[in-house]
Amino acid sequence: MKAPQIPTNETIRLKALKEYSVLDTLPEKEYDDITQLASQICGTAISTISLIDENRQWFKSKVGLEVAETPKEYSFCGHAIVDPGQIFTVKDSRLDERFQDNPLVVGDPHVVFYTGVPLVSPEGFALGTLCVIDNKPKELSQEQLKALKALSNQVVSLFELRKSKILLELLTADLENRNKELEKFARVAAHDIKSPLNNISGLIDILLEQYSFSLDDNAKMMMSMLVTSSQTLRELVDGILEHSQSDHVLTEKKSVFKLDEVVTKSIELLDPTNQYHFIKEYKAPLITANKIALQQIFLNLISNAIKYNDKERVEITIGFSENADFYTFHVLDNGAGIDKKYQEKIFDIFEIVANVDRFGKKGTGVGLSTVKKLVKGLGGKINVQSTKNTGTTFEFTIAKQDFL
Known part of the structure; x- marks a missing residue:
């Protein structure tokens, strides 16, 4: 048996894979529909959506297979992701020195035929494969290979939608936190600004009431302008507070x-x-x-x-x-x-x-x-x-x- 090579971009490939947050998630109908369709189109007993991380081959979806994952060194998909641009096919593993004594060949699920289409991210990283497997020799037609490739594109599209949804949720949560912080700031600022403004208005009223006789008309006019300016600023603060709270409303x-x-x-x-x-x-x-x-x-x-x-x-x-x-x-x-x-x-x-x-x-x-x-x-x-x-x-x- 020959273990798969480590891709030259393995570090950033793994980083790209984990950004989708799909490993170890529960089964989902959208993915299960794809593996079911792949198995029917290609006439195989087994079909999987396989993702390759540091140590294992994990199945996001599977048809005709019971296990949830297998060791990376046993995986056919590990070989397939080394060349993201090519469909990887093994017509008869029993005649291939890379696989003839592989535990997955000599034991369950007795992999004889394998074809895997790399699941390639928009950045060019092979995340895993959409593969079809059978326990007898087989060769797919060009039409079947073309259909399998189209289905693999749909898998990647689902991954991208998932990542976008996660990003949107993070941005929404961040925006909600920022809005809460802004609303809190607006309340504190409104209180801290209005308190001294009220003091100013109160002091001006006292000055006008107790010392009006000693103020000339120009001084009284300036006092009146201060009262008006204070009131305008209070109204502005109230308006800003109302605006900041409108999302809450x-x-x-x-x-x-x-x-x-x-x-x-x-x-x-x-x-x-x-x-x-x-x-x-x-x-x-x-x-x-x-x-x-x-x-x-x-x-x-x-x-x-x-x-x-x-x-x-x-x-x-x-x-x-x-x-x-x-x-x-x-x-x-x-x-x-x-x-x-x-x-x-x-x-x-x-x-x-x-x-x-x-x-x-x-x-x-x-x-x-x-x-x-x-x-x-x-x-x-x-x-x-x-x-x-x-x-x-x-x-x-x-x-x-x-x-x-």
């Missing part, structure tokens, strides 16, 4: 609820004194969705419709429709409108179009970015239609899904 379970519950609650929070005029263009639909995410979307859109409205009578219309696949919502206002050249930019984080809102405050450029992120996470899209000085309509969709 999207993990909330879906529920069945009345749309008007969400709309009415949003209006009550943003217009507690009933200063503005709201029109509801829907009846009382029941919808199945992520209620918390939808609430956050409406709060942002309605808040903007109020803040950036330059009319004495603020009118906001909220509408709804649906089809087989999507819920569609719109929030329409009669405000200042958005210049066409800015309509795509408004969804970019920190992009600020208006100088100040109706209350004299400058926006943070975070709200609409958060809205777009939430809508996209809910399987929908958002767009804006606006005419300068006549109003703006935000329309967004949410994909319908079964209630879970």
Whole structure:
């Protein structure tokens, strides 16, 4: 018996094999279908998907064979992987000095005929073989060899899919960890920034209350500017925190609820004194969705419709429709409108179009970015239609899904 040669690239070949994380895994139907088909096409009693590591030949899938692995030095496949570009065939092992006294020939499973197609990775490393075996002499036709080669390509494709899936899972886990770290940082940063800001605002209020008589108009104006700047920075911090937590909001379970519950609650929070005029263009639909995410979307859109409205009578219309696949919502206002050249930019984080809102405050450029992120996470899209000085309509969709 002659043991197989060690491939010249053995170290990196083994590294490539282990990157697939397939050794010692459980049987899988996709692989078993291939070995079954190979055995039927070639008319052999045995077919295997064999992988060769440092010490053994391990079978990912097998037909007509009971053992899970054999020693590497006994393996026919060990010979086959030495030349990845060639199909390795032994017509009658009893007449071949390399194999005639091999334990796999003189004992079970009595290998006489063997043909193995190397399983070659995209980088050119032979990982093992797809092989067919019989206990009598045999020779495959060109059509059978061609079919066997095609099946071997499918095995490698399955390996590649497995590796891609593993990589994707690792990247997803890493991204989730990074998002958790970012969210934690945002919470800590929000607390650490807002605390001194609150102290500054409090001290300015005390100064204005107790020492206003000794301050001139210029000093009072500067104090007022400090209060405004502190408030703007607090709002920016709140916006960044809301944006960072939007991924967490999207993990909330879906529920069945009345749309008007969400709309009415949003209006009550943003217009507690009933200063503005709201029109509801829907009846009382029941919808199945992520209620918390939808609430956050409406709060942002309605808040903007109020803040950036330059009319004495603020009118906001909220509408709804649906089809087989999507819920569609719109929030329409009669405000200042958005210049066409800015309509795509408004969804970019920190992009600020208006100088100040109706209350004299400058926006943070975070709200609409958060809205777009939430809508996209809910399987929908958002767009804006606006005419300068006549109003703006935000329309967004949410994909319908079964209630879970």
